[in-house]
Amino acid sequence: MPARILVAEDDRRQADLIRRYLERDGHETTVVHDGRAALDRARRCSPDLLVLDLMLPTIGGLDVCRTLRSEQDVPIIMVTARASEDDLLQGLRTGADDYLTKPYRPRELLARIQAVLRRTARAAPAEPQQYRVGGLVVDTVRHQVEVDGVPVRTTPAEFTLLVCLAAAPGRAFTRELLLERVGAFDREVTGRTIDMHVLNLRRKIEPTPTRPRYLLTVYGIGYKLAEPPDGEAGDAP
Structure with a gap:
């Protein structure tokens, strides 16, 4: 299902690789490289999903996630080089919907995105109650x-x-x-x-x-x- 996806990743090479994979899959993709830009763009374009690096300049990924969670319901997949269970739980506690550790294959991120988008679609049943x-x-x-x-x-x-x-x-x-x-x-x-x-x-x-x-x-x-x-x-x- 094509979606509007915002990618917040300070590694420009990695961000460009993610963008090319997402666009090849039919998604409209916007890339930013710092936390302040991520907040500004998310507020302006209301993406269907945010791929959020934990270690961002200007405003860290956890603070971006926490702020957006108080303002909107955009699904968030957090990506980071931190791989400990405590880091994962901290991300989920802040409000991330999924968590992916670096290094990862772009296809794995794409599969996670598809799963979260399906999950979001299932949150509204065909017969609302x-x-x-x-x-x-x-x-x-x-x-x-x-x-x-x-x-x-x-x-x-x-x-x-x-x-x-x-x-x-x-x-x-x-x-x-x-x-x-x-x-x-x-x-x-x-x-x-x-x-x-x-x-x-x-x-x-x-x-x-x-x-x-x-x-x-x-x-x-x-x-x-x-x-x-x-x-x-x-x-x-």
Whole structure:
């Protein structure tokens, strides 16, 4: 699916290689080389996806990601030479949807981009619904989450994960199944990836994140969304 992609990469040779691969695949590609330019361009052109280098001049990639997450829902794939699990989790905690370590093959980045774009498209089902559990509302028509009437901003990966759980309240999902549903790639810390998305969601939707009311742990299995109280519909037209 062709998309408008913004690439923020300070290595000009690498950036040009990425641009040529993306354009060959049919994507409209814009390249910038520092964090300030990435923010300016993202705000002006609202890309369908951002490929974001962690180590950017003027404004670092984590700060770019954090700022954009407070302003818009653009999917973000973070790329970096830092390969530790702590670095990966920091990127996901900031709001990245996927994380790729250097050196990588352009075809691998292209596959990640295609997966994230498919995931974003699946976040709005063909038959939109509104799922409600107590004060939590997951609205696939408006692509919005609310808690007690207050909108909550989520990343595309977090929204897709929440829609998956909300469509079957009370059902326990394994981490592996959730990874499959959100389109994540296999990596050594896949389970931790889902855990980090759940942690981020709890910070956003739970009155007390350490004592979750909505997004529950099923020990030995994975996670589930709490069932609606008796007499309350789980979805509405």
